[in-house]
Amino acid sequence: REDSTGDKAIYAYYVLEDGVEMSVSDVREELSINLPDYMIPAYMMQIESIPVTKNGKLDKKALPEIEAKTEKEYIGPRNEVEEKICNAFAEILGIEKVGVRDGFFELGGHSLRATRLVNRIEEQTGKRIALKDIFSNQTPEKIAMLVNETVEEEYTPIPKAEEKEYYPMSSVQKRTYLIEQMDPDKILYNMPESIRFTGEVRPDALKDALQKLIDRHEILRTSFIMVDGEPVQKILPHVEADFEYINDETTPEKELLKSFIKPFDLSNPPLVRVRLVNRGEYHLLCMDMHHIVSDGMSSAIFTREFNALYNGEELEPLTHQFKDYSEWMRNRDLSNQAKYWKSQFDDEIPVLDMPLDFVRPQEQSFDGAMLGRGIGKHLTDKIKEVASVNGTTEYMIFMSAVMVLLSKYSRQEDIVIGTPISGRTHRDTEDMLGMFVNTLALRGKPEGKKSYKEFLSEIKEISLKAYENQEYPFEELVEAVDVKRDTSRSPIFDVLFVFQNNEEEEINIGATNVEEAFVENTIAKFDLSFYICEYNGEYGINVEYCTALYNEQSARNLVDHFVTVLEKLMADTDKKLSDVEVVSEEEKNIIFNEYNDTKVEYPREKTLVELFEEQVEKTPENVAVVFEDSKLTYCELNKKANALGNKLREAGVGADDFVAIISDRSLEMVEGIYGIIKSGGVYLPIDPTYPDDRINFMLDDANPKAVLIYTTEELSIISKGVKSININGREIPVIDLADGEVFKGVSENLDVVNKPEDLCYCIYTSGTTGKPKGVMIKQQNVVNYVYKSDKSIMAYAFDNGIKNFVSVTNYVFDIFVTETILTLCNGMTAFIANSEQVNDLNKFKKFVEENNIEILQTTPSRVKGFLAQDANTTAFENMKYIILGGEAVGESLIKHLSSRTNAVVENGYGPSEATVYTTCAKISEGDITIGRPVENTRVYIMQDMTLCGIGIPGELCVAGDGLARGYLNRPELTAEKFIDNPYGENKLYRTGDLARWLPDGRIEYLGRIDEQVKIRGFRVELGEIESRIREIEKIRDVAVIARTDVGGDKAIYAYYVVEDGEITVTEIRECLSKNLPDYMIPSYMMQIEKIPVTKNGKLDKRALPDIEVKTEKEYVAPRNEIEEKICNIFAEILGIEKVGINDGFFELGGHSLRATKLVNRIEEQTGRRIALKSVFSNQTPEKLAELVGEGKVEEYTPIPKAEEKEYYPMSSAQKRTYLLNQIDADGIAYNMPDSMKLMGEVRPDDLKNALQEIINRHEILRTSFVMV
CATH class of the missing domain: 3.30.300.30 (ANL, C-terminal domain)
Structure with missing residues (x-):
């Protein structure tokens, strides 16, 4: 029950057997053998019998009150200083007698009471000790010794303020006022409370008590206004109480409470209102105060005095008012405190990067909700034990745990959390109403290398130093430090932590059956606020969250993970923070047995050659591959591959031998790949456009047995007609696929020499050392991919009879495997787009239309490039299935793509090291994930090799039958990235990608962990x-x-x-x-003078300057109309103000996608279309203008004008939209609303006229959609 000070405490009543004598001290001594200090009852009493009710239950009301006593043997004060300190203990803790060796915190003290103790000691002795000294000197004896060593300073009461019409607002009032003025219709700073009760109540006495309180406290008669551009407070001589008494038995209580809480007009006091509602069977008492005149302790004072006045008691006159305090604070020298706080934030202030469910609004949203849970008696007791053993408070335990939780969610080791503190550092403030509370920004560093015990010790020191410097206003700190202002979030911190140890008062108006009427919380002042409270001996956690950022399930997971963190930290305080696994046993079961339930059977003993040859037998005369005007049936491709495979065998190629292929896009490219596979070798694709050094490195590294080439442009490293090249001291045969003889000869199927563990292909990807690394993919990996894709990625194609698959991917990408291996093992036709069809939208569109292409796999960048060429293209209109892979998919791209096609869009994710796709998902606007693990693939999200719970970001790690053998000639890197799987057999690949599980088992991709x-x-x-x-x-x-x-x-x-x-x-x-x-x-x-680094020696990216794009050449202006048009196009595409005719497109930031835009703009402006490849060899406006002028272009063909008639068929997209709308004519699914707030003068007539002109200008806005 609550003790005399309002705190929860343990009471014990005991009955002795006949003839037994046992004092409270004896009982305490016995308990101390088996129980920790905090579990020993603070209050004990021997009684004759335990009182029970008629039902045989404990009658708590009949248990007598117990006078508080110390556990230790009483030793009285021996001098005046000890006596004063013992008296201060007794007053603050509500204990009649305190000895000199009684511990402050053992008797129920906490940080708030410690602040009051420091004030009382200063008042009584004239000496002020540091707050932190209470933590290390807890007894009156030790504190007295400290006082005796302290230099005496005369106790100075707060001076009375000069009487005047206006007073400046305090710092915290000013900030509250300004935030409120931005949106005065909000109830952001309301402090509502409501109770239900039965029994007699006197409404007139309630109103009278309220009026007396308003008369007593000037702050309740204060108006907050602007005078001469400055926010000030004005105290009014008299203000009528805002009290309402109504009878209402029918309106739902929830609605009554909601209607009561409404905005205050800060200029019109009182900023407190009370409503009494007679509900018939009970009464509902509602109170609401504005935070600008109140805080937690003020609420307790208000309630205590309200009770007294209602019950006819007289109150001691007030010696000070809030204006005295605010004027006193304005003139105080807080320079040392300012110095301390500035030192805490003199380097870059970390911005918390939590994973969100919704895009952060540009302006901070204060829409919120709250949920919570208890943590259980066992964990509560464990927290108290750890606090006691480590000499900290429970506040510090919870604060440190919140930081660890946020560190796990954000993957940051520098965390700032806001926490309120009473701010009542002077004795004279303890009975005042007003907004004294200050906010402390505590900065902790929960680095993974630290043990929890170390980190807790740091938080103790940080907290104590913050308490010592608690008077420096947070608002002034915000102005003093280099914090980037962001309208979407709070300055310095986004998370608040509140340990609720205010000594709350309960309404006492002679009522019975009093219970709190909870007001639904719809406000969130911060992204997250953690509230810790103790009830019935058990701590509870409430989390207030911003609903514009988090959904309810994520907030619930956060609360549960907080409890998990507490359990793990309390179980082993010596554990390193990096080893703390934030996942419950229930979550582990879900992750292992539900999310990763992917096992399916497939022919593990087979190789790719066998799969392909089986398909050839099924569909020998079906077309396998098409390139431009040429095509091959399955039988023809098989024969050519066999012939080439035989020649490679003759050259010594066998299992696990590498064969490089350097080829343009062509039929020969596909023939070459299948010839290598048939030989039993490992195909190594190399882009002929790579720099010579890169090609040479790859050849030297892979040491192939042969090199296949097919290029229209001669390679500088392999001349035309060369029959061999020297690699690593060996002469390696070069086979030119343009020579038709290589595909002649024995064409029967070769003996299969491969086993499932042999390699199938090797793809080079970028590497951190400056050298690319070769990823070695096994036969089994590819066979598994073919079969698992039948169940996932290709299932839609098979189910819908789609046969034509377009290949636009560079064959050095692993997703090329989907286009030419997966397709040809499943009887489809692979249409290989040439280089112009890959990059030019018009040619791509013509290509897919002529060949009835219904399925496309490509990168998001390529789709984005196509849409940039023509936002309204119909190139995707007839597609049924589009697979996006190779990079992250953006929301805007899906929105745009969805408006151009009705195709199912699949998002395929997977590193090359896990064979093409690891996860996949059907995606749509507003619902973009990378989906669930595909068949025979298991995914784990991990931090520091510990498992992450649902919603917590970590490195995406992959296990299963898709894992590569490793990296070619890189055993150290292979060992680093392919590790032993702690959750199953074989290896686990660390992708370096950041992701998190969503509650439904899908995965959200969050980016790269490394660079x-x-x-x-x-x-x-x-x-x-x-x-x-x-x-x-x-x-x-x-x-x-x-x-x-x-x-x-x-x-x-x-x-x-x-x-x-x-x-x-x-x-x-x-x-x-x-x-x-x-x-x-x-x-x-x-070029810069030096690379900027942070204090920790890391690259300071924020200090790197913006780069203004400019040419290094002397500016030469355009000399004719064409040059001028091209210079303007350069400037538009590259975001440059001025471009000269000798400036190079790629030097100014151009790349292939922008080159495509350039080609389109030139066609649009000049009527002439140049080839995309011309931009690479003619990079300046001067040279491009010459091309246009010479007529080495294609004629621009405008869209012809349509014939005038009464009706026109709808486009495909319009038709689909129309039919869907007819199904649900009342729906608003296809509405596209937008709105904005206008400040300043607005001319409604001009707005209307502008709208009418737009309707007149565009026929589509005057179009009716009907059935005829």
């Missing part, structure tokens, strides 16, 4: 680019980052420091082009 990024669908290690730039002569240091540029594209930015002299961006670009493909060359580069 590897996706640029235009290519996986890029920024570390590789840095390594290459560092190799350039004169470069001393470099930093490479990925940013979104002015065009909204993800781009690579490089900042470099030179030794002596200068090196131009053009020179760097030329050096990089020898080693790196185009997509890895930074679009933006800048």
